[in-house]
Amino acid sequence: MTSSGEYTVSETARAAGISRQAYYKWLNRRLSLREQQEREVLEEIKRIENGIKIVLDTIRWFVY
Known part of the structure; x- marks a missing residue:
């Protein structure tokens, strides 16, 4: 352990x-086509999730 x-x-x-x-x-391996596609889908899910969080935070800010 360091x-x-x-x-x-x-x-x-x-x-x-x-x-x-x-x-x-x-x-250092090359990703398979499926692994590349799964990473792209995951990034899109994260992007959408982040957008939803921003919208919900904005709504909460206006409500309170």
Whole structure:
């Protein structure tokens, strides 16, 4: 564990039962078309959610 309380890559990989190399290979992999589409959908959901929060906060501000 680092001085900031975070785990190192080596410690995390060991706890997961994988090598550091496997972790970095996974980290740097190319996303499949499906994964790319899922990320795009998730970003759109977050964008809509943020817009809804702004609208609701504005309504609350005017009501109170």
